[in-house]
Amino acid sequence: MTGAQPRTPKGLEVGLEAVAGWIREAGDDVAAPLAAQRIGNGQSNLTYLLTDVEGRRWVLRRPPLGHLLQSAHDVAREFRIMSALQGTGVPVPRVLGLWEPEGVAHMIMGFLDGYVVDSVEKGEAAPPELRGAIGPSIARTLARIHAVDLEESGLVALASHKPYAERQLARWAKQLAASRTTESADLDRVTEILAASLPAQSDLTLVHGDLHLANAICDPGTGEVVGALDWELSTLGDPLADLGTLLAYWPESDDGLRPWGVFGASSLPGFATRAQIVEAYAEASGRDVSDAGFWHVLGVWKIVAIIEGVRRRVLDLPDNASLGGVPTEEMVHMLSGRALSLAREYGLPKA
Template sequence: MSDDVALTRADAQRMPHPPLLVIESLREYLSSVGLSGDLSWARIGDGHSNVTYGLDVGARRLVLRRGPRPPLPPTTHDMLREARVQRLLADAGVPVPRIVAVCDDESVLGVPFYLMERLDGVVVTDAVPAMSASDPAAIAWAAVDALADLHAVDVSQGELATLGRPDGYLSRQVSRFASLWPTVSRRSFVEVDRLAEGLATRVPTSARASVVHGDYRIGNLMLAPEAPVRVQAILDWEMATLGDPLADLGYFLATYAEPGAAVTPLELTPVTRGEGFPSRAQLAERYALRTGADLGALGWYRTLALFKAAVFCEAIYTRWCDGERPGDEFAPRLAEGVPLLLREAEREARGS
């Protein structure tokens, strides 16, 4: 049995850290929403913020998504909002998994969580999947096309219009992440203040508003298991809001691995360094052709992405130092990974 899973509530009380799953409580909840049968579970995904488990409940294949162990920073890991976002986007035709149930009763697992359908698909990380072996570039093209389609969704009316305040989005992003640093870090890097000041003094004018995913990368896409390559679902909507669509593009490109680029903690899909994949510049050009976007300030958006990544990676590192992420193999690497992100952000800023 994993240290993250307790079979009973009594077992959970004896564990040194709150478990991520309490099977006794989970079985009772599943039964209350009409889901019963033999239960099996396995942790899935490469996420380093929220936690995802695959569940088999009788003949049903589900995914459970919850926040990390408390204590949680304010306004983060809001599973109830994330589930609502996915339901609204599904109604708008965006490819997302169907939400099955939402639990706001923290007595079950210690935090709110939701259940969604589990799709049969492929998440690309370090190997080219069979259905695209003859054309690896199709993975990257499908990813950037799905991003363009997401940004084409009308957010001017209906419930989607309530997901955020697009006016002033970029300025708020800079100020928010700059203010977060002293609350999530016990380290000091001169680059933090320099980057925050430089970003704040050169905020571009947003051309339009769209849904912004906030963590759009190839590793958060599920591809259909058969050719031709297509995006079956966009995953991980924790940071979704309304804002400047180029913030998503900047983040997508900052996380996209290409030959010759520095290896940062954002590189969670290293396969794109291999032969046959397009460059970041080619992906940006395709996005511009699909959307008509002016990419003259793209360097600023990439700088913002790297700066934000440094802040949230530092938060992960600090929680690990505090013993709140036991067994985490990713967090220790952030001792050097965060300063690398800050240096890359400054390099990007100089280039732009």
Template sequence: MTEPSTAAPAGVAPGEVTAWLSERVPSLVPPLAFTPVVGGHSNLTYVVEDRAGTRWVLRRPPLGHVLATAHDMGREHRILAALGDGRTPVPVPPVVGLSPDDSVNGAPFYVMEFVEGEVLRNAEAATRALDVAGRRRAGEQLADTLAAIHAVDVDAVGLGDLGRREDYIGRQLRRWHRQWDATRLDGVPEIDEVHAALVASVPEQQGATIVHGDFRLDNCIIGPDGSVQAVLDWELCTLGDPLADVGTTLVYWVERGETGDLLPSDGTASEGFIDRAAFCARYAEATGRDLAGIAWYAAFAYWRLACILAGVLDRYTAGAMGDQAGDGGAARFSREKLSGLAAKARTVLEEGKFVA
């Protein structure tokens, strides 16, 4: 347990947040300690701990100017509230409350309960936290959890108006290319070239479901037995093509013997994790969806990631990530890294194969 202090990192007004949270958690024992969570690169996340050792998690947008609709705290809170409290089989952190405007903390924020477990950001963390059987279970559980997300009846849980259900890929291609236009760097022509190739070859959408938007191992909290305790980071969630989620998961699914040069998370490369083909087979069996064209979605995921990271690099350069910029984000998301992601997207698209 840390010794709480009213001192707080950038992005938190400790007195105001303490008063707000006390109204919602009568058992809270002030003062509070606020610890930035380093690892995410969009919205800011803090672990909040009171003097009694009880913990919560606070989420808020980056500091300063942000892209419109890109950091909607109310939307994240709504999704977690709709999926949680036993309404669906999808594991999410229980929500405590939402502050929808700037009056308390200078920006909207929400607080959720702290879920015990591990965030496995690399193979070393996965090996330390889980035995081989636990790592296998974690890989299988990720496929099962993604299938569960895609099985949610959006109308029944009140998310039927979360977004348009049709033309998901077309909308994504337009959205992220607009962001690239807003944050583009010279010397990365591949992003525009791959965008044109993707636009010319969009596959037919297989139904409409919740799309998490960034589903991968290190956006989940994993229990000591390898079970998925909670799915995190719902900021890109909408309705649309479920195979876009599968493509995203696959590009982060580093297999044993591969390097994670383009992507920093390589927890799945540790012994015991199932490979991409087994992940796809398990997901396909659970959902009945045809993954024959999944390479296209992997190419799209690489391209979209390049566009997203261009925006992240822009925010780091502008200082919008505050104390959470301490992991060398701007250095990691260089022009060369963006070019490498776009080039990988082009290779996968041209070869039409990504899963052995």
């Protein structure tokens, strides 16, 4: 119908006129009416692309609907971190502001154009030189994140300075217990192995917590990361935790895993191997990476905990389901078995 106002998508709840007002308040020109659509395969915070009638674009993030676990989905904290990183050399989107209607945090940031491998099809469409460049570029981006001066950025008080491995195990075990939907002896065994394998903390840095293919906007020509997204899990901790997370989300063709969504793209010919990613990170950061195995296993275990959280939220409120669908119980078992196999390969727990 001519002149009809764009419909606010499910889950956004706040009116688009109010959102346009926020953008003007932040100093950007906006030609109403705005259109909004849910984007991304993320199953956590809800993300929307905003477009005005002149084609200008922004991105809005807000927490998922329904009951949330304590400390999870903290958009205000994500805003604080991304604001602190402006001008540091870490590639992050421009942040406009934070608004909290009815106590619910809504962050708006600038739209970054680029190539995101958020499906196997996008991986297949990438030319060989782009495939090979992305993994090492993400590793170098991690090194830049870990080089951020905590005092100068104002992030030194972001989180506890206590040993990170213990903190991570305790936090995610608690999250897993609160959202468990699937019984898995392999998952229980991995939890025990991790508890018996905690490494000494090598350093205390800013940690992204979730940087992988789908959270990296890359230059379509060079593969260099131009935007690191989704900072909600960011904290202070051991930098090798980020390397382990990247490895956990980087399956290879001979891993024996059936395709599991976007992350199967890295198993396509031409993408860097995990060994090449570790090498790129070690070279860019100058750090000892001998404990990367523990963090790799912890990363896979955390993916299972995240999947269980997603399954629980969708069971409780189906509107939280993303466009990518809902993780299956089979995926929980598959990745739990993968984590246990990796623990054995790395010789965990070490005597």
